[in-house]
Amino acid sequence: MKPILRVRDLEKVFWVNKRRQGILGSALSLVAPQMEKVTAVSQVNFSLEPGEMVGYLGPNGAGKSTTIKILTGLLVPSGGEVEASGFVPWKQRQAYVAHIGAVFGQRTTLWWDLPVIDSFELLQAMYSIPAERFRRNLREFTEMLEMERFINTPVRSLSLGQRMRADLCAALLHEPPLVFLDEPTIGLDVVAKERIRQFIQKIHQERGTTIILTTHDLSDVEKLCSRVLILDQGQLLYDGSLSALSQRFDGRRLLAVTLANPAEQITLEGVEIVSRDGPRVTFSLDGHTHDPAALIQTLLARYPVTDLEVRRPELEVTIRRIYEEKLLQPAGQA
Amino acid sequence: MRSLTLYRRLLSIQLRSQMQYRMSFLMDVLSTGLLNGTYFFSVALVLNRFGGVVGWTVGEVAFLVGVAEIAFGLTDMIFSGFDADTFSPMVRQGQFDQLLLRPVNITVQVLGSSFLLRRLGRILQGVIILAYGLWMTPVVWTAAKSLYLPVVIASQVVLMGAIFIFGTTLTFWTIERVEAVNILTYGGVEMMGYPMDIYSKGMRRFFTYVVPFIFMNYYPALYFLGKTDPFGFPAAAPFFAPLVAAAGMGLALWFWRWGITHYQSTGS
Numbered sequence: 235m236k237p238i239l240r241v242r243d244l245e246k247v248f249w250v251n252k253r254r255q256g257i258l259g260s261a262l263s264l265v266a267p268q269m270e271k272v273t274a275v276s277q278v279n280f281s282l283e284p285g286e287m288v289g290y291l292g293p294n295g296a297g298k299s300t301t302i303k304i305l306t307g308l309l310v311p312s313g314g315e316v317e318a319s320g321f322v323p324w325k326q327r328q329a330y331v332a333h334i335g336a337v338f339g340q341r342t343t344l345w346w347d348l349p350v351i352d353s354f355e356l357l358q359a360m361y362s363i364p365a366e367r368f369r370r371n372l373r374e375f376t377e378m379l380e381m382e383r384f385i386n387t388p389v390r391s392l393s394l395g396q397r398m399r400a401d402l403c404a405a406l407l408h409e410p411p412l413v414f415l416d417e418p419t420i421g422l423d424v425v426a427k428e429r430i431r432q433f434i435q436k437i438h439q440e441r442g443t444t445i446i447l448t449t450h451d452l453s454d455v456e457k458l459c460s461r462v463l464i465l466d467q468g469q470l471l472y473d474g475s476l477s478a479l480s481q482r483f484d485g486r487r488l489l490a491v492t493l494a495n496p497a498e499q500i501t502l503e504g505v506e507i508v509s510r511d512g513p514r515v516t517f518s519l520d521g522h523t524h525d526p527a528a529l530i531q532t533l534l535a536r537y538p539v540t541d542l543e544v545r546r547p548e549l550e551v552t553i554r555r556i557y558e559e560k561l562l563q564p565a566g567q568a
Numbered sequence: 569m570r571s572l573t574l575y576r577r578l579l580s581i582q583l584r585s586q587m588q589y590r591m592s593f594l595m596d597v598l599s600t601g602l603l604n605g606t607y608f609f610s611v612a613l614v615l616n617r618f619g620g621v622v623g624w625t626v627g628e629v630a631f632l633v634g635v636a637e638i639a640f641g642l643t644d645m646i647f648s649g650f651d652a653d654t655f656s657p658m659v660r661q662g663q664f665d666q667l668l669l670r671p672v673n674i675t676v677q678v679l680g681s682s683f684l685l686r687r688l689g690r691i692l693q694g695v696i697i698l699a700y701g702l703w704m705t706p707v708v709w710t711a712a713k714s715l716y717l718p719v720v721i722a723s724q725v726v727l728m729g730a731i732f733i734f735g736t737t738l739t740f741w742t743i744e745r746v747e748a749v750n751i752l753t754y755g756g757v758e759m760m761g762y763p764m765d766i767y768s769k770g771m772r773r774f775f776t777y778v779v780p781f782i783f784m785n786y787y788p789a790l791y792f793l794g795k796t797d798p799f800g801f802p803a804a805a806p807f808f809a810p811l812v813a814a815a816g817m818g819l820a821l822w823f824w825r826w827g828i829t830h831y832q833s834t835g836s
Contacts, residue, residue, distance in 0.1 A: 308665050310833045343666045347585040360672050361576055468732035
């Protein structure tokens, strides 16, 4: 299948005015500015098949928003090529944006003083959405996002969660095949986050929408994306499945067992006990050298057990280790 | 065509939300309309004692002031989306990006983002001053004159609008230099309220060849009031206004588009 989004050798360089020290320095900066080159994004390559949902991850300042701004046509890159839904985003911006949806969690696209429904109707006019299709989508999204209660409320009076739901709806009413979601769950409580995740999942599955999701909340990515792109210091470090990532960088497993007999002594060859609390024993094992399934079989054969649990380390810990310990090298240099 | 329909819809939103506070709106319009008008009439009182200024009667000066005030009130109302003071925060807080994400002409969207109906006050003030001027110094109306007056006002609106757009575009580069533009807008309308004869040669040259305000209000007024041209311009000079306006707007829109290109390459 032809990719819906193709990014090749993307590069973005900013020139920033380097401030000099002191009064004389700042006067000098005004007359003869010393420009400093800052590379925000470099050598980024990837492509998306229609219907994919990928997580775009990276620490603050990694170049995520720069990339998203380029891909949505807001920013012109310094080098490289992008083809999205058959458009070059920054060259054909006005035509292109009719074919994408974008939600920037920190901002709203809705009209502050208008009831939510009025904003939707304005967007209908702006995107020239046929009346029948608009009604159908609005009905469906209103139900899925439970917006009946606040659809006639002015946007300024909405809670953050309500506003975010309305913004998601606004970005999807024209049925874009390609959608950019930048921090769509930021600042929300657990329930609101979950509701938004379920909605994204449903849109992705039922409509085959291609979605790029940037987020700080890795549980968003864990629940929604099978593929992740990891960016750090402007370079793409990883492009692949989430499970392969945690397998590769954190093979450790925690095995917690509750013994039927609290007094029983228990040992497993080559496996370390990290804690023992009465009948509850926790082992730590390396998934690369031990086969967890075989170990569990041995354990069950030897000891009567009432409860058993295998835990993976948190994804968040893994990702943080990747950034901090520089476990990954930019693709193409490794 | 689609842009025009959208502009009308954006306008109706603006009007609806501004009419929510009807009473305060009316008070505002009336107070700016009547109170600011008194300023002119106190000046007029003084001028009257001297029988006018540089060969212009008080009624004729009132004509200049009235037309310029009406036009500027309209500009401020229609082009308030291009007010640099509100546009600059819009860019910094990312609202401008939101506009760029919509498949609608960006100029139409910015124009539709604000419409200060309250400026009716200033327009009302202009109407009162103009009416006073016409009462003091009756114009000999011909069909051509009555058709040309709205054209003159529209031309002033378009040229001032162009200066608004120019000033707003500058905010893509800097916030500090915008004050200079305010001198042209708020200063320009004050300047146009007086006969050009009172200004020094250098000033007059500036307002003829650099920012050609002289053709926007002064020369048309000579035509309406049947006065002779002291500066020896071609007889067609009173009719330059629409041309100057079109050229100014063309230039401003070109600069505006260039500014957006710059914004899209720096992101700031």
